[in-house]
Amino acid sequence: MFDPFQPIARIGGRRIFLDSSSTVEILVNGAPYRTLQLQPGVYDLADLPLQFGSNDVQLVIRDEAGRQQVTSFDYFFEQLD
Numbered sequence: 001m002f003d004p005f006q007p008i009a010r011i012g013g014r015r016i017f018l019d020s021s022s023t024v025e026i027l028v029n030g031a032p033y034r035t036l037q038l039q040p041g042v043y044d045l046a047d048l049p050l051q052f053g054s055n056d057v058q059l060v061i062r063d064e065a066g067r068q069q070v071t072s073f074d075y076f077f078e079q080l081d
Helices: none
Strands: 008-011 015-018 022-028 031-038 041-044 053-063 068-077
Touching (some): 015 053
Antiparallel strands (some): 008 015, 015 041, 022 053, 053 068
């Protein structure tokens, strides 16, 4: 659902849309993983190098206006040979 007062919108199960430049802190299974500076656009969790198996992924997004939003994903990753 699109909310114009939040810095992101979820698209499907594993994709987000950023409407402005944002700092994205990634937490995997409760542990800090990486912090990224991302430009506006669509991003997919498949682009993250995650471990095999079930992962609880949280994204803490802060945009240039100071808005903050946390979104969570249950993500199962299995690498194909």
